[in-house]
Amino acid sequence: MYMITLSYEKACQNLAVILSRSVREAGVGIKAKDGSVFVVNLGKKLKSSLDFKGVKLGITKGEIIEWFNEYRGVNNHHSFWKRVKR
Secondary structure, eight states: OOOEEEEHHHHHHTHHHHHHHHHHSSOEEEEOTTSOEEEEOOOOOOOOTTOOOOOOOSOOHHHHHHHHHHHTTSSOOOHHHHHSOO
16 A cells, blocks of 8 residues: 655645545655655554453442442441451
8 A cells, every 4th residue: 555645735624534544545644844744544542541341249239339328428337347258
């Protein structure tokens, strides 16, 4: 595949076309007035550091909600903590 090169002025007018062509082709070059060439190409998808597999803890959603309520002082008794193995 080859890379097309556009002038800076054409690139400014046709950003959507440049992005679309950069997906189909090796990349799109944008040539500045001083002769510098910038290449636009499709990058790889970034993953979030918050993307991870879940952990099975052996507790139910209801127990988690009960723990939060007790932690926030909604219920004053701590029956949840008595059931958790330490």
